[in-house]
Amino acid sequence: MQRQISSIEQEMNYLTRLRHRNLVKYYSMKYYFEEDVLKVFILKEFVYGSNCSSLFLSPNVKVDLDQLKYIAKGTLIALDYLHRNNVVHKDIRDSCIYLSDAGHIKISNYSIHRRLYDLFSRTHSNYSKKTDIFKFGGLLLSLLQGNVISDSNMEVPTWIQPDLYDFLTRKSSSMEL
Template identity: 25%
Template sequence: MILRSVNHENVVRFYRACTKQRKYLIVTEYMAGGNLYDFLHKHNNALELSLILRIAIGISKGMDYLHQNNIIHRDLKSANLLIGNGQIVKIADFGVSRQRSQEGDMTAETGTYRWMAPEVINHKPYDHKADVFSFAIVLWELVTSKVPYENLTPLQAALSVRQGLRLVIPSGVHPRLSKLIQRCWGENPHTRPVFSEITAELEDILRPIQVASRSKGSHRHIKQKIQMKSQR
């Protein structure tokens, strides 16, 4: 029902559901690139900063749209992010999602341990900021191409988060990106940024990189023209 109600370029598109057979089926658009988890970890893809930022911006925009529509995903992780043509990334799997307007506080331990916010692990009341924590783990995956807490079992990872431990951000990561990850996985949900702020920050980091890339491309084009002239 949630998937049917949403429409955004960074959320997987719902087409039909089949409910007459024993096994219920959902038909969505085809995402040729598979999921982000496999793309990063099974194919050992190390991504350039510009691509990391473009993927992160797409996820952030999709999550911002969901939160603006009072939808909390509750299981945001790289395996639930699908890659389409042109490396566009879309949010999928709304099996445990919930409308914020539903009655009662959310305290259920819902999601996947390696991406789960501490307030969820601790069975405390939580809200949309739990998704922001999960996004921080995805962002860490993008900059490292590593599985979160790869040397720990899922339960050990959850216990580490509960104790306040966080993943190590490599020193070579863009300082503003590193700072954003730390803000997003902060212990206090109220100090975590909302997705509109995250998108703005990511776009601001990307802007000079795109300018530099275009400038490099134009210099290369001029150089080729000069070489062609000299050959004449």
């Protein structure tokens, strides 16, 4: 366990150096053992605003196309920055995409959160840049349909705008997880 914690500390040290307007900034991580239980605290930037999960508070409320494009663009810019810096988000979902009060899209919970979850749940999955893009497609589909959809139920509806349909089907058909 100590070796894994050291590896996570090194990763966190790297992540604290990343700076981008579409990323929630990591500041530090502290951990300690209490009665053989590892407790981890991560200090990160506070975002005034709400995350995309708030868009699902009213059942079947769909995001309009302009808002979807805005969310998609901000998310893709942040993912591009992460991927160019060899960081895989590992868990793109509605709760980690923020719409700040200033109008910025910010991504949080990248990399380290999923790694800690896997450590504590004693699971391990292979994550890649392709996984991020696949999950990004699922997020877009969820926003389009007005409800959260699972990875196994990601059918692209035929009623959406043709260029968006082509984008989503091209991306999802070429993905191998």
